[in-house]
Amino acid sequence: MSFSTTTAGLRLAAFVAVPVLALTVACGGSDDVTGTRSHDAVADVPSPKGGSSEGASTANTPSAPSSPSAPSEKSAGKSAYYDAQVAFVQCMRAKGGYKDYPDPKLSGHLDWDKINRIGSQPGRNEGIKAGKNNVCVDELQAAMAVEPKRDQQKSYESMLAHAQCMRDNGISRFTNPVMSGGNAVPGGDPNPASPVYDPASPAYKEAREACASKLLDGLDGMQ
Known part of the structure; x- marks a missing residue:
C-alpha cells in the first residue's frame, strides 16, 4: 500500500x-x-483528496473480512490514536473501496500484514493507503496527528x-x-x-x- x-x-x-x-x-x-x-x-x-497515490508493498492473499460497518474492539476506553485509526478504517471500508480493510491492532497501529495481503491481489493495490482517489486522506492525517x-x-x-x-x-x-x-x-x-x-x-x-x-x-x- x-x-x-x-x-x-x-x-x-x-x-x-x-x-x-x-x-x-x-x-x-x-x-x-x-x-x-x-x-x-x-x-x-x-x-489531498483528488490526487493520485502510490502503491503499497505487497504480500500474500487476504484474510476473512471484518464487518464493513465498524471494526471490532472499538470501545470508549481506547486511546485517541486507536479511535482515530478506527475512524480511518471505517472510511476505508465505507468510501475507500476496501470493505475488508482490517481492524487496527489494539496498539492502534494498522495491521500491515493483512493490508499487504489485500494489496497483493490483482487490481487491489491502488488506493490501499488512503482509499480510492485519497478519499480517506483526512482521516489518515487525523490519526497520524495523534500517533504516539x-x-x-x-x-x-x-x-x-x-x-x-x-x-x-x-x-x-x-x-x-x-x-x-x-x-x-x-x-x-x-x-x-x-x-x-x-x-x-x-x-x-x-x-x-x-x-x-x-x-x-x-x-x-x-x-
Whole structure:
C-alpha cells in the first residue's frame, strides 16, 4: 500500500505528507547494501483528496473480512490514536473501496500484514493507503496527528536487524535504514522507482515471513 513527524507512522506518514516518516547494519556480500536510499524514494506522498497515490508493498492473499460497518474492539476506553485509526478504517471500508480493510491492532497501529495481503491481489493495490482517489486522506492525517512518539533509535535498530535478516534470507540487495534529522528512514528495495524485487514473489514472501519478528509493532510494512 506521509503528515505528522511521528515515527510510528513511518511509511504511511511518508506517503501522506513530509518525508519524515520512519517506516535495512551493513551486511556482507558483493551487492550494494550500503542503505543510503534517497528520502524522496520512500516518500510516496498522496496529495489531498483528488490526487493520485502510490502503491503499497505487497504480500500474500487476504484474510476473512471484518464487518464493513465498524471494526471490532472499538470501545470508549481506547486511546485517541486507536479511535482515530478506527475512524480511518471505517472510511476505508465505507468510501475507500476496501470493505475488508482490517481492524487496527489494539496498539492502534494498522495491521500491515493483512493490508499487504489485500494489496497483493490483482487490481487491489491502488488506493490501499488512503482509499480510492485519497478519499480517506483526512482521516489518515487525523490519526497520524495523534500517533504516539516512537524511540527513533530503537526503530532504526529494529529495521537494521530486519534488513540484515532479509539479506541473510536471499534478498541480497535489501538496503539498510538510515538516520536523517533524528528520524529513522526505512530501507528496502534499492531502487523504489524501478523496483529490483517483486514483493509478491515466493522468495520475497518467504524472507518477509522469516524476518517479521525483527520489526517492532508499527514498523511492519514500513520497509
